[in-house]
Amino acid sequence: MDLGLGPLPITQVPEVVLYKLITAFFCFTFIVLLATYLLPQKIHYALAWASVGLDVLFAVSLVTISHATESVFLFGLPLAVLGGAALLERPGALIAAGLCSAFVVVISLLDAGILTFDLEPWTVAWLRELGIRELPKTGFEIVVQAAVLMAALLGTALLSSQLVIELNRARQRAVTERRELAALRVRYEDVWSSLPDGLATIARDGQVRTANPAFLRILGLETQQVVDQSLKTLLPELDWDPIMPVQTVEIPRSSQTEELSRDDIAGDEQIIAMRGEILRDADGRPTGESLLLIRDVTKIRQREREHLNRERLATVGAMAMAIAHEIRNPLASISGSIQMLNVDDNADDEDRRLMDIAIRETENLSAWIGEFLDYAKPGSVTMESFDMLELIQDTLAAMEKDPLVTDANVDLRIRINCEDGGIRGDRKALSALVWNLLRNATDAVLEVDRRIVEVHVTAEPDELCIVVADSGRGIDPQEREHLFEPFYTTRVKGTGLGLATVARVVQAHKGTVDVGEAALGGAVFTVKIPRNRRKEGSAHRSAS
Numbered sequence: 001m002d003l004g005l006g007p008l009p010i011t012q013v014p015e016v017v018l019y020k021l022i023t024a025f026f027c028f029t030f031i032v033l034l035a036t037y038l039l040p041q042k043i044h045y046a047l048a049w050a051s052v053g054l055d056v057l058f059a060v061s062l063v064t065i066s067h068a069t070e071s072v073f074l075f076g077l078p079l080a081v082l083g084g085a086a087l088l089e090r091p092g093a094l095i096a097a098g099l100c101s102a103f104v105v106v107i108s109l110l111d112a113g114i115l116t117f118d119l120e121p122w123t124v125a126w127l128r129e130l131g132i133r134e135l136p137k138t139g140f141e142i143v144v145q146a147a148v149l150m151a152a153l154l155g156t157a158l159l160s161s162q163l164v165i166e167l168n169r170a171r172q173r174a175v176t177e178r179r180e181l182a183a184l185r186v187r188y189e190d191v192w193s194s195l196p197d198g199l200a201t202i203a204r205d206g207q208v209r210t211a212n213p214a215f216l217r218i219l220g221l222e223t224q225q226v227v228d229q230s231l232k233t234l235l236p237e238l239d240w241d242p243i244m245p246v247q248t249v250e251i252p253r254s255s256q257t258e259e260l261s262r263d264d265i266a267g268d269e270q271i272i273a274m275r276g277e278i279l280r281d282a283d284g285r286p287t288g289e290s291l292l293l294i295r296d297v298t299k300i301r302q303r304e305r306e307h308l309n310r311e312r313l314a315t316v317g318a319m320a321m322a323i324a325h326e327i328r329n330p331l332a333s334i335s336g337s338i339q340m341l342n343v344d345d346n347a348d349d350e351d352r353r354l355m356d357i358a359i360r361e362t363e364n365l366s367a368w369i370g371e372f373l374d375y376a377k378p379g380s381v382t383m384e385s386f387d388m389l390e391l392i393q394d395t396l397a398a399m400e401k402d403p404l405v406t407d408a409n410v411d412l413r414i415r416i417n418c419e420d421g422g423i424r425g426d427r428k429a430l431s432a433l434v435w436n437l438l439r440n441a442t443d444a445v446l447e448v449d450r451r452i453v454e455v456h457v458t459a460e461p462d463e464l465c466i467v468v469a470d471s472g473r474g475i476d477p478q479e480r481e482h483l484f485e486p487f488y489t490t491r492v493k494g495t496g497l498g499l500a501t502v503a504r505v506v507q508a509h510k511g512t513v514d515v516g517e518a519a520l521g522g523a524v525f526t527v528k529i530p531r532n533r534r535k536e537g538s539a540h541r542s543a544s
Helices: 015-038 041-064 075-112 125-129 139-194 213-219 300-344 349-376 386-402 405-407 427-445 499-507 533-543
Strands: 198-202 208-211 258-263 269-280 284-295 384-387 411-414 422-425 452-459 463-470 512-517 525-532
Touching: 015 041, 015 075, 041 075, 075 139, 198 213, 213 284, 213 405, 269 300, 300 349, 384 386, 386 411, 386 422, 386 427, 386 452, 422 427, 422 512, 427 452, 427 463, 427 525, 499 512, 499 525
Parallel strands: 411 452
Antiparallel strands: 198 208, 198 284, 258 269, 269 284, 384 422, 452 463, 463 525, 512 525
């Protein structure tokens, strides 16, 4: 060898150089081991086998130049086996152990004198002083030593390869668990983000640690305004202390839910239902943190109040209908009696004027009671197929003969931009809808000099659009949201039930009604009614 000291026989290699060589070789082995994790499988597989062969060759060479069975470097043989196990698991460990065992057999045969190869010329000079045996070994000692070495190599191969196999299995399990944990984290974040209810974790000191988007949306705040903020600051109305003792008795869920009323960012009333839960660890002990769940129940409570109001109104309506029926009969008797007195020749002009007033007012009262009874009837809808264009034209013709229209010179116009007005709905209810829209428009134009009412009908495949515009004074934006409420009117003689009837009919037919400003200067009402022809066709098909 030439180790940088010039050409020297192997017997003159110094000790320090030999240990440097050993260190360098095991560093090379570590580099090869690292490369097997970085290089493609085909490359590192061949490299691993080459490395195992070199490890065995190097360990055998060290033992050979250091008195064979008396060598201080016998530990290199099991190290070579360990390298084979690390690189190639059990196959590499067993092959390395087999090669090393074959070498042990060879050197044992040399000790027994069966093989007559002289190793002294190949032994390093300074190793001759490391306690070389002067007495020859017996055959039994040689066999025992060889058996111990081979058993050690085989045991090292089996144990080390088993450890490497278990390590690889643990590594695979770790990779699988990391993937499952990542997938679980993604599912958790999806569930956390998509929950309709607000969730927040509260620390022992009362600060919000985490909050999902629903929690932020309910409070109308951003993340930086909630996280790491005190719960008392965010919800001062909340009478709930998140600081709980470690030993806490679980409270039944039903008794933990409470509601609070607060003003939201817009200043409107907001009702929030909430409950708190103590977070616990895997052993069931309280962690000191709590989970706060909130839900915006403002609309639910509003619907409950509206339902109660509707029940009350239904009761009042039933009573009012009974009273109206009772009033209508004597009212008709009073009107008939006054009309009979009016034809009496003995009545003077003043008496006739007073009787005309009484007759007119009883007629107005009777008409108001009639409208009230029509509105208070149950909203049952009788669906039938008919031509809506024909119904609109008939209603418009009847309106043109109304004395209120003829005497006031109201200009009624109609534009029909469709040929097919077929629709499926309640004919009587839709007739009342058109009549009330026209009546409302004619009443509006009586307040101005230019008296025009225009009806525009268009049709789509799925719906029919009816637009009624007038040239009146229009409607204030503040009044539009109350137009369709019962008994709300802006006119002295109005009953407030005409537009309410329109809204109820539209709702019964699952349509829409909007109010805006007309090009004529007044108000425009746009009603869209579904034609429901598909349902009709399917009904015919099922009947056939």
